[in-house]
Amino acid sequence: MVNRNKARPERRNSQYEKRLATILKAASKIIARDGYAGASVRDVAAAARINLSGIYYYFSGKDELLFALQRHTFATLVETLKKRCEQCATPEERLRAVIDNHFEFFITNMNDLKVCVHEIESLSGKYYDEVLTIRQEYYRLVRDIVAQCIGGAKKRADLAALFLFGSLNWVYMWYDPQKNADIRKLSGHLAEVFLNGINKM
């Protein structure tokens, strides 16, 4: 508990934001590779080319590091989805936007999204709750779109949305940049399968 309990620094190094972003990127890389519990703060520091104790100047502890990572990633994911949905006229278009958005976000932020999905249960208490709030917002957003596609049935939309999340969140386990070069085809195929599937529900 170093930084957050003190008043925020008044005069900041001009490189503060950059350094913080560097640490977050390094953290997502190491945690994606070794898992949260398996990743050491020392490895994160080394990957960020900073001294071990330097990490504790930017973050109060290992858990806050993961928290900042997940919060930022999920918030960005929700934000980009909302923007995409604004340009969609029909529920089907919005559902395609959901899938497109998730896939596209994934290939440009693979490590971050993997850490968000795979380390959901690694936080606890206040940190967990705050991330949960954003996750729920994301979930409800998608579930409501699914419900509109189906035509109301809330219970079935719930289930269908969970199936969809499964397909989306599993991607990091099999995606190969060389083999699956065209991400648009991937998201297009999932959209087909899912849309055809739920329309018959």
Place this chain on the structure above:
Amino acid sequence: MVNRNKARPERRNSQYEKRLATILKAASKIIARDGYAGASVRDVAAAARINLSGIYYYFSGKDELLFALQRHTFATLVETLKKRCEQCATPEERLRAVIDNHFEFFITNMNDLKVCVHEIESLSGKYYDEVLTIRQEYYRLVRDIVAQCIGGAKKRADLAALFLFGSLNWVYMWYDPQKNADIRKLSGHLAEVFLNGINKM
């Protein structure tokens, strides 16, 4: 490295197998809760009501513990699936058997399956390779059934199978025994969505 490098004991306590099973159950419970890296052998021992060093009488190390757990679980999963498929006449019935089998196995072995899915990358080397072999057998089994349902198109069956695995493997993140009491309904709904989806591919 205690046990596996020595010749197998000739005379065994009659409770040997039971004790081993107890340890495996305890391990799956602890690892499902804390993750492989986060789980301590001490906690596993305590949950199995055995002394810490007693674990090392049955397993050469923490990694072999996870290995034995994953190998046994995946092997059982493949075995039960094969038996179910033998009683199916059509590809569609076999696909329903895949989904039914996975769901049913899940609710009776939640911890084990979670450890299999969530800790896939926690092993390495020889252990990882051997589990990978079984996983691939399971995957190919399902993929071929999907291909038969679609009607040949190998490339699309690959993708569709991965989407299906995503939905199946994500279940442990949201399943609530109290809320989703009827597992048959769950698997039935997923089968509907998926079958309708891929038939239009």
Place this chain on the structure above:
DNA sequence: CGTTTAATCGAACGTTCGTTCTAATTATAC
């Protein structure tokens, strides 16, 4: 019974971990 061996136990080893403390260094403000 005594002997042999399987099974269990308690204690300890060496390492790595997250975190903290203090000192030194660098950047900013007056």
Place this chain on the structure above:
DNA sequence: GTATAATTAGAACGAACGTTCGATTAAACG
């Protein structure tokens, strides 16, 4: 240019980890 705050660096702490070892108990067999 000097005072002050922000930032980095190095060393160290205590705790927890996986693993090992030697001794001890329990069971099998003559």
